[in-house]
Amino acid sequence: MCARRPALPWGVPAFIVTSCRLPSVAGVTDQLAVRIEGLTKRYGSLTAVDGIDIAVAEGEVYGVLGPNGAGKTTVLRMLFGLIRPDAGVLEVFGRSWEQNGTDTLAGVAGFIESPKFYPYLTGRKNLQLLAGLDGGAARERIDEVLDVVDLTGRDRDKVGGYSFGMRQRLGVAASLLRDPRLLVLDEPANGLDPAGIRDMRALVHRLADSGLTVLLSSHDMAEVEEICDNVTIMKTGSVVYHGTISALRAQAPPQAHLLRTTDDAAAARLAAGAEGLSVATAEGQLAVRGTQDAIDAYVRTLALAGIAPRSLTLGEAPLEALFFMLTEASPDSPPHGTRTDQEALS
Incomplete structure (x- = not known):
């Protein structure tokens, strides 16, 4: 069972969701890291997520792509149990919130939107506070995770002096403290300058090469094309494409x-x-x-x-042009159905 976390003092970044640890389960590697079927979330007359399906295999980098308002963050909030779906199935490593409660997040870590930290404390001290709340062997991993995100040497500087990209990388470090199997990142490169985007992409590549499963959301086709194996493209709560990046690239129009x-x-x-x-x-x-x-x-x-x-x-780059074709149809055009990599634009 996951230990109940103590009440957080004012200002601690509780939105950084760290994992709890369960004993290994035989055959768990045969399960999907994330299985979503028919997931739906409504707010009154607004359907924010409309019966979507997503399947994330262990060890892959999976992108959920769409413009602002497509429903990407809503999906991640439901995965983390921050909001409840109105219908559908959502399982993480075969566990669900209905059946397993907080144990659903065993082996899962990440953050929604941008991570926040105490600006008057150093990066290392912020991680020490989170490690103390998380318990286990998290404190022993601080040096390791700082090295993974390239913050060794800046860890004793106050976070208030960090660039936005450094704070994003510190958020990834905080998420890695408990050695998760699944890392969930919401728009990790949003707001970064070109150098920060390059560093974040390189970081995700390194994490994927280590065998970690990564599920990330983005509104940037170039970001997803660069680092993801498979992608779901969303528009106004619905899925307009499922499939591999390579199949999507093959269907893109010639560059103009x-x-x-x-x-x-x-x-x-x-x-x-x-x-x-x-x-x-x-x-x-x-x-x-x-x-x-x-x-x-x-x-x-x-x-x-x-x-x-x-x-x-x-x-526009070919994939970017295709992304706009899928997500910016005129209001009078018929809605897209869910496309697979064989069906999209055929």
Whole structure:
């Protein structure tokens, strides 16, 4: 059984959910780390999560992706038992809140939204306080987790002087104190500068390489593409895609080249009938898609016709374009059904 945690003094970051430890169970490696079926959460007339399914295998990095308001954080709050679902199944390593109560979170750690710490205490002292509340061997792991998140050497600095990225990494360190099997991160790179995003991605890669299962939410397709094996894409509480990143990448449209010329209308007419090429007007410029050979030939045709290119830049990355296609359909279009990696955009 998980020991009941003592009441927290004012200001202790209780939202950092640390794991409790259960004896090993034979065959547990054959179970999914997370099994969600038909999970639903309503707030009055608003359906925040609408009958979604998610299956996270042990040892993988799984992304729940969607724009703000898609329902990602609501799903994670239900996993942590912070809110109750109205319907559906939610199991963690084969355990559920209905059957196992707080034991459901055995072997689970993570944080919802951004971690907070006592700013006037050092990073190490904050971890010592959390380790004291958590009990067990957590205190013995402080040096190890500081090294994992690259905060060794800054652990005796006050958290108030940490950058946002350092505080995010300290939150991961706090989550790792009890050596969890599943780490849950809510938008871990949100608000970070490019260097912080790079460091967070590298950290998740290292954790995954160690065999830890990672479930993270994000609104950034590039982040998920970089570090996740499988992904669920959500829109307004519903699932619009399930599947592997590689299958999603295979279905993405060709990357657009954004073209401005001295005569865009004439340039568009010249593209008509060109093999392997499509040209459409987009926000006052031309979006040109096709093979590199076809685009090269098109630019040469423009020059021969006396139409000068004024700019030619890359548009959205293919997966980013697909993400917007899946999540930004017009309100009048029919809703997406749940797609698998075989069905999406087919």
